[in-house]
Amino acid sequence: MKDDRGQGSHCGRSKRVRRLLGVTKVLVLTLLAIVFLIPIIWMGLTSLKAPNEVFENPLGLLPRSFSFIENVKEVLTRAPFGHYYVNTVIITGGLAIIQLSLSIPAAYAFGCLQFKGRDVLFLIFLTRFLIVPAAVFLPNYLTVSRLHLVDTRLGVMLPYFASAMAVFLLRQAFRQIPRELIDAAKVDGASNLRFLWCIGVPLIKPAIFAFVIISLVYHWNEFFWPFLVGQTVHARTLSVGLGRLGLQSQSGAEWVLTMTASIIVSLPIMVAFVFFQRQFVRSFMRTGLK
Amino acid sequence: MTRKTGEFRFRRVFTIVSPYLYILPGFFFLAFFTFYPIIFSGYSSLFSWLGAATGGKYVGLENYKYLFSDPNFAKSLLVTVRYVIITGVGSVGLGFLLAVLSGEAVKKRLRGQGFFNSGFFFPYLVPWAATAMIWLWLFHPLHGFVNALLGTDIDWVRSSNTALSAVIIGMIWKMTGYYFILFLAGIQQIPMDYYEAAEIDGIRRHQRLIHITIPLLTPTIFFVGLIAIVSTLEAVDLVYIMTQGGPARATNVLIYFIYERAFEYRFWGEAFAASTILLIALLVFVVIYFLLLERKVHYER
Numbered sequence: 001m002k003d004d005r006g007q008g009s010h011c012g013r014s015k016r017v018r019r020l021l022g023v024t025k026v027l028v029l030t031l032l033a034i035v036f037l038i039p040i041i042w043m044g045l046t047s048l049k050a051p052n053e054v055f056e057n058p059l060g061l062l063p064r065s066f067s068f069i070e071n072v073k074e075v076l077t078r079a080p081f082g083h084y085y086v087n088t089v090i091i092t093g094g095l096a097i098i099q100l101s102l103s104i105p106a107a108y109a110f111g112c113l114q115f116k117g118r119d120v121l122f123l124i125f126l127t128r129f130l131i132v133p134a135a136v137f138l139p140n141y142l143t144v145s146r147l148h149l150v151d152t153r154l155g156v157m158l159p160y161f162a163s164a165m166a167v168f169l170l171r172q173a174f175r176q177i178p179r180e181l182i183d184a185a186k187v188d189g190a191s192n193l194r195f196l197w198c199i200g201v202p203l204i205k206p207a208i209f210a211f212v213i214i215s216l217v218y219h220w221n222e223f224f225w226p227f228l229v230g231q232t233v234h235a236r237t238l239s240v241g242l243g244r245l246g247l248q249s250q251s252g253a254e255w256v257l258t259m260t261a262s263i264i265v266s267l268p269i270m271v272a273f274v275f276f277q278r279q280f281v282r283s284f285m286r287t288g289l290k
Numbered sequence: 291m292t293r294k295t296g297e298f299r300f301r302r303v304f305t306i307v308s309p310y311l312y313i314l315p316g317f318f319f320l321a322f323f324t325f326y327p328i329i330f331s332g333y334s335s336l337f338s339w340l341g342a343a344t345g346g347k348y349v350g351l352e353n354y355k356y357l358f359s360d361p362n363f364a365k366s367l368l369v370t371v372r373y374v375i376i377t378g379v380g381s382v383g384l385g386f387l388l389a390v391l392s393g394e395a396v397k398k399r400l401r402g403q404g405f406f407n408s409g410f411f412f413p414y415l416v417p418w419a420a421t422a423m424i425w426l427w428l429f430h431p432l433h434g435f436v437n438a439l440l441g442t443d444i445d446w447v448r449s450s451n452t453a454l455s456a457v458i459i460g461m462i463w464k465m466t467g468y469y470f471i472l473f474l475a476g477i478q479q480i481p482m483d484y485y486e487a488a489e490i491d492g493i494r495r496h497q498r499l500i501h502i503t504i505p506l507l508t509p510t511i512f513f514v515g516l517i518a519i520v521s522t523l524e525a526v527d528l529v530y531i532m533t534q535g536g537p538a539r540a541t542n543v544l545i546y547f548i549y550e551r552a553f554e555y556r557f558w559g560e561a562f563a564a565s566t567i568l569l570i571a572l573l574v575f576v577v578i579y580f581l582l583l584e585r586k587v588h589y590e591r
Contacts, residue, residue: 033409109312139327162320243419262420
């Protein structure tokens with residue numbers, strides 16, 4: 001497209017050079033991407049091996065036996081990963097729902113309504129972007145323990161209820177709703193709440209989906225705060241269970257088992273990503289402040 | 291008549307008040323789990339604590355005095371600064387480089403972009419605990435991939451010279467993909483016309499980078515840099531699982547220091563003092579962030 005503009009004299013040669021450069025670039029990028037994926041491939045290959053196989057040549061990448069199923073069975077005898085799965089689904093799903101129900105009205109107010117102090121209050125909300133629960137874990141731990149919520153799923157979830165990311169993403173989407181549409185709805189006698197529910201929310205569905213992906217990934221992967229609060233099997237998430245298994249078995253050198261457990265914990269997100277790559281990448285792209 | 295004006299007045303008051311009602315539920319939790327803890331942390335740092343029990347007596351700045359005379363705290367600050375700067379520069383720099391390389395490919399719709407974009411981003415989706423386990427295994431002194439590849443026999447994680455580097459490498463591996471995506475989003479917003487015009491004017495490739503891409507991405511670079519600093523400062527997951535702050539405090543980053551003081555030594559007063567210092571640093575970054583946000587808004591006008 002660009003090449004047919006001007007530059008007639010050296011067109012042919014530079015075209016070829018450019019194509020060659022393009023191909024080299026793609027090759028280099030592909031190689032780099034493979035380098036980034038090596039640790040994940042290494043995790044996958046290790047989880048296929050029999051426990052003693054890993055102590056042979058580390059560069060002998062390919063497994064000689066297929067022991068994945070036995071490894072999974074062994075991991076399940078070490079820790080109740082099935083129960084952790086249930087906890088994780090309840091915590092991540094519950095959080096997404098709670099964050100949305102608190103953020104949709106707030107984002108609507110920040111995006112579509114006029115009121116005194118709106119911009120300042122919005123900025124104050126954004127501080128939660130930078131001060132995450134891990135940074136205030138100490139006072140929050142005391143709060144949660146005074147509420148007798150240590151070792152409960154609610155205790156794990158509480159500090160994340162207010163989400164700056166949700167308010168930010170949804171406000172942006174609300175702001176793109178044309179003013180005329182809001183005014184027309186008002187003339188027709190729709191209240192704010194009615195407008196929000198019947199017109200606003202359906203219009204910002206893409207932003208809601210984007211946020212749900214981000215929230216699910218974040219909380220599925222989170223370790224430190226859930227680890228502090230989820231002290232027994234009762235409220236532990238998968239990541240916490242894996243971290244604990246790892247801490248216990250570091251000296252025991254049970255690498256096949258820890259890699260299998262890592263696969264068990266990471267797989268849902270990875271599979272979801274493989275199927276919805278575009279949506280994932282776009283969702284995270286939205287989080288860059290515009 | 292009177293009833294009608296009453297109703298009218300109620301509606302007027304309601305339209306003024308209702309926006310605040312929309313933000314109230316969110317604000318309640320924000321206040322209770324983000325702002326109250328900051329104040330609570332500062333307040334509690336002025337008391338002596340017996341474990342996590344309430345009370346203790348007012349001791350003024352005694353906890354701070356103690357912290358600043360403790361070489362372990364100084365060590366922790368030093369480790370934190372190194373951890374944050376190296377991780378930040380490494381992951382943001384690498385993310386930027388990859389985005390610039392890949393960004394042009396995206397603009398020209400080259401084949402394979404989907405693969406390498408996803409490849410760089412993939413590690414960001416790996417849970418923290420799994421990331422820690424993977425890198426512990428890669429860094430294993432006898433059977434690890436890294437030593438086998440380099441032909442060395444370094445005990446990466448259990449030697450105080452290399453432990454911090456091991457953690458930082460894990461951090462960079464995990465975080466680069468996210469910054470890459472943010473930069474890529476920035477590059478995609480640069481209008482294609484700029485590059486086409488530059489090409490017609492015969493401006494060379496690297497000059498295009500210096501004169502178009504970097505200036506237009508400057509606000510994004512600041513934002514991503516800030517986000518990287520803050521999120522590294524707050525990320526203690528790899529340290530917790532890979533090294534537990536050791537060996538010889540080589541990876542004792544500030545949040546781990548706070549955790550250790552409170553949960554292992556039971557010195558909650560000092561832990562609160564350290565936590566307050568961390569929060570003050572974070573609030574400084576929040577202010578910088580607001581200033582950037584404001585400037586960026588002006589910039590876009």
